Amino acid sequence: MTSLLLALGDVEGFERDQARLELTGGIVSYISASSFIHGPGFAYFRKRLRDFCDDIYVIDLGGQRRGSRRTANVFQQIKTPVAITVAVRDPGTEQPRAGRVHYVDWSDGARGEKLARLAGVKTVGGIPFERGPTGATEPFHPEIEAPTRTGRY
Numbered sequence: 001m002t003s004l005l006l007a008l009g010d011v012e013g014f015e016r017d018q019a020r021l022e023l024t025g026g027i028v029s030y031i032s033a034s035s036f037i038h039g040p041g042f043a044y045f046r047k048r049l050r051d052f053c054d055d056i057y058v059i060d061l062g063g064q065r066r067g068s069r070r071t072a073n074v075f076q077q078i079k080t081p082v083a084i085t086v087a088v089r090d091p092g093t094e095q096p097r098a099g100r101v102h103y104v105d106w107s108d109g110a111r112g113e114k115l116a117r118l119a120g121v122k123t124v125g126g127i128p129f130e131r132g133p134t135g136a137t138e139p140f141h142p143e144i145e146a147p148t149r150t151g152r153y
Helices: 002-021 040-052 111-119
Strands: 026-033 055-062 082-089 100-105
Touching (some): 002 040
């Protein structure tokens, strides 16, 4: 339930920011549950980001503290995996856009290692991003396929 609540807050925040950036362009950056990267329930949100933005940078920090494949979370009290998203809209481009997704998986490593890696970032050019899928509702993660017609992976 925490993932859903965080992601719904992201959608509302994006709606508010979208109105401000419509004409001038700019950057929207936020930290959220990473479930929107691949979750079928967030396909529409991914489509909205791709349609509105020119470039979408996703840093998947992991942090799954439940289940069999646990990873350290940068937030000590959070059990839900998190991601940092930076969405860029260039001014003067007509809609809809075909936002390019740039993804990096930084889920491995201890909390301190992740924080040090983040502290070392000066520009997005210094991060080894992979290109994400291009389909409107496809996951942002390059290795995860889109759900089938039944909604299952």
